[in-house]
Amino acid sequence: MINAVGRDIPEKVLQDTGMQVFQGAYARHNQTYKKAAPTVRGIVDPKESKMVDSIAEVLKKCGIKDGMTISFHHHFREGDYVVNMVMEEIHKMGIKDITICASSLGKAHNPIVPMIEDGTIVGIQSSGVRGKIGEAISTGKLKGYAIMRSHGGRVRAIEEGDVHIDIAFIGAPTCDCYGNMRAVGGKSDCGVLSYAVADAMYADKVVAITDTLVPYPNLPASISQVYVDYVVKVDEIGNPAKIATGAAKPTTDVRKIMMAEYCTQFVINTPYFKDGFTYQTGVGGASIASTISLGKIMKERGIKMGLGLGGIAGPMCKLLEEGLIEKLVDTQDFDLTAIESVAKNPNHYEITASEYANPMNKGAYVNQLDFVILASLEVDVNFNCNVVVDSNGMITGAQGGHPDTAAGAKCTIVIAPLLQGRTPAICTNVTTVTTPGETVDVVITDYGIAINPRRQDLIEAMKDVKLPFKTIEELRDIAYSIVGEPDPVEFGDRVVGIIEGRDGTIMDVVREIKPYEFD
Amino acid sequence: MEVKGTAMAGTLESSDAQVTVEPGTGIELSIESSVINQYGKKIRATVLETLERLEVKDAKVTVVDKGALDCTLKARVEGAVFRASGYSEDVICAGKKLPWGGAIQ
Numbered sequence: 001m002i003n004a005v006g007r008d009i010p011e012k013v014l015q016d017t018g019m020q021v022f023q024g025a026y027a028r029h030n031q032t033y034k035k036a037a038p039t040v041r042g043i044v045d046p047k048e049s050k051m052v053d054s055i056a057e058v059l060k061k062c063g064i065k066d067g068m069t070i071s072f073h074h075h076f077r078e079g080d081y082v083v084n085m086v087m088e089e090i091h092k093m094g095i096k097d098i099t100i101c102a103s104s105l106g107k108a109h110n111p112i113v114p115m116i117e118d119g120t121i122v123g124i125q126s127s128g129v130r131g132k133i134g135e136a137i138s139t140g141k142l143k144g145y146a147i148m149r150s151h152g153g154r155v156r157a158i159e160e161g162d163v164h165i166d167i168a169f170i171g172a173p174t175c176d177c178y179g180n181m182r183a184v185g186g187k188s189d190c191g192v193l194s195y196a197v198a199d200a201m202y203a204d205k206v207v208a209i210t211d212t213l214v215p216y217p218n219l220p221a222s223i224s225q226v227y228v229d230y231v232v233k234v235d236e237i238g239n240p241a242k243i244a245t246g247a248a249k250p251t252t253d254v255r256k257i258m259m260a261e262y263c264t265q266f267v268i269n270t271p272y273f274k275d276g277f278t279y280q281t282g283v284g285g286a287s288i289a290s291t292i293s294l295g296k297i298m299k300e301r302g303i304k305m306g307l308g309l310g311g312i313a314g315p316m317c318k319l320l321e322e323g324l325i326e327k328l329v330d331t332q333d334f335d336l337t338a339i340e341s342v343a344k345n346p347n348h349y350e351i352t353a354s355e356y357a358n359p360m361n362k363g364a365y366v367n368q369l370d371f372v373i374l375a376s377l378e379v380d381v382n383f384n385c386n387v388v389v390d391s392n393g394m395i396t397g398a399q400g401g402h403p404d405t406a407a408g409a410k411c412t413i414v415i416a417p418l419l420q421g422r423t424p425a426i427c428t429n430v431t432t433v434t435t436p437g438e439t440v441d442v443v444i445t446d447y448g449i450a451i452n453p454r455r456q457d458l459i460e461a462m463k464d465v466k467l468p469f470k471t472i473e474e475l476r477d478i479a480y481s482i483v484g485e486p487d488p489v490e491f492g493d494r495v496v497g498i499i500e501g502r503d504g505t506i507m508d509v510v511r512e513i514k515p516y517e518f519d
Numbered sequence: 520m521e522v523k524g525t526a527m528a529g530t531l532e533s534s535d536a537q538v539t540v541e542p543g544t545g546i547e548l549s550i551e552s553s554v555i556n557q558y559g560k561k562i563r564a565t566v567l568e569t570l571e572r573l574e575v576k577d578a579k580v581t582v583v584d585k586g587a588l589d590c591t592l593k594a595r596v597e598g599a600v601f602r603a604s605g606y607s608e609d610v611i612c613a614g615k616k617l618p619w620g621g622a623i624q
Binding site: 391392393421422423482483484486487488489490516518 | 533534550553554555556557558559560561563585586587588589
């Protein structure tokens with residue numbers, strides 16, 4: 001069945017999953033539903049200790065068995081030890097048919113690939129996957145479908161009961177003996193635990209895993225003791241050097257600096273750029289350069305940002321310290337500056353992933369965004385974006401908050417260099433749709449800027465602005481004139497992955513990769 | 520042009536291609552590319568056209584492409600073929616002048 005972004009979703013996938021096809025970014029507005037709920041074991045007797053000696057023992061206490069769904073968060077990013085630690089024990093116990101529901105998975109988790117091959121793991125639900133897990137899924141080694149969800153979409157799936165988590169394993173930089181978890185004060189600090197809150201509230205069993213046990217009570221807690229069944233202390237939950245790096249040096253790439261300058265000029269010429277505006281940006285070179293150049297103009301004109309949202313990195317914290325941002329609202333920290341800031345600055349707040357981006361709660365923070373600055377692997381002439389599958393058809397990225405913020409913001413700007421090597425970023429059809437074009441307003445490349453024709457108001461606002469405006473088709477044609485028109489990637493028939501829209505419908509499917517053959 | 524020895528041109532840097540030319544019978548072409556799914560056919564066509572233009576009839580040609588544009592691919596094939604045919608970087612080598620603007624485009 002063809003969905004609202006023109007993708008043909010196979011009947012078999014609809015039958016297997018019971019899911020609907022994507023019908024538009026706001027199609028579920030006003031719909032009601034009953035929230036799912038966990039099965040809770042009451043801890044009435046004050047003499048019961050929550051402390052458990054090892055992962056193996058806590059798995060037994062939680063009643064681990066074949067076919068269960070277990071969950072993890074990705075605040076430790078590429079420094080995470082928790083997923084591998086837990087999966088290794090499950091593997092040793094000979095448990096099969098596990099579904100992993102993680103907020104994201106990365107290269108740090110390459111060691112679980114043999115467990116996909118031997119049937120220990122049969123399902124993966126994640127924002128995305130990189131490295132060898134992506135290769136394993138794209139080459140058809142996972143038994144079930146891999147489901148890719150946005151950060152907001154994951155919380156929605158948990159709260160609506162699309163996925164039920166049997167056991168949540170929550171890595172906590174600090175924890176007390178009764179399960180109060182914080183993301184600061186330990187040796188593997190990650191700043192916030194936003195993505196893990198839904199897991200704590202909706203999983204039947206919740207296990208805190210920490211390497212820094214602190215005196216009771218560990219407050220203010222990101223995750224409260226009332227949700228936690230057990231606490232396990234291990235030697236190390238992560239590699240601090242890979243959890244958070246030092247502040248990235250501002251880019252010296254002239255191409256990125258030029259795109260950043262285009263972006264800033266665009267932003268300040270929209271009607272939304274006024275005192276108290278709200279803004280989210282990423283951590284790519286061009287995004288960071290545009291944050292810096294925007295900061296200068298805010299200072300000159302005496303305009304303050306009311307809210308800075310999202311994954312936070314150093315440059316946004318610096319604007320907060322300079323008084324150019326009133327409040328930073330945070331779901332993930334990308335560097336040490338951000339971790340320090342959320343721990344110390346009273347105007348830097350931690351929120352949950354549901355507050356951040358869940359489309360089916362009563363209004364997430366993304367709905368209040370004026371601007372979001374995003375990147376994309378590919379953008380097509382319908383403004384659809386692909387951030388999960390590379391141009392060779394391999395799963396290699398993550399949805400993250402891309403579709404959530406794009407749907408929420410009044411002005412969604414995607415920055416993409418026209419060419420990455422020979423690969424054109426602007427193309428006729430993206431390999432896979434992750435973010436629908438109806439939610440993407442502007443595409444900025446090094447060869448020009450295209451405004452979505454749906455946004456006649458923005459086209460009007462820019463009519464006297466001296467920026468290199470082009471149509472999206474013109475940008476594509478420039479790209480193709482340099483590198484040639486790409487052949488469409490040939491896939492096998494089998495569907496290996498589902499790109500789930502943030503509202504739980506099917507945006508697109510990912511098929512098995514096919515070895516390239518010259519005919 | 521006759522391929523007399525083994526020679527190489529290009530690097531494995533992004534947006535370049537490394538081309539190796541060895542003596543062979545007929546054209547034996549092998550291509551590896553980071554963009555093979557989208558540009559495999561174009562890469563093959565460009566390499567074969569360049570070999571034809573240089574009148575190479577017998578050679579084993581190995582291309583390891585890292586997303587090079589067509590102009591880069593042509594230059595690397597030309598470089599490898601001329602080196603394999605006894606030319607060096609010098610304009611005049613063994614009494615022969617490199618055909619800039621002729622066979623070398």
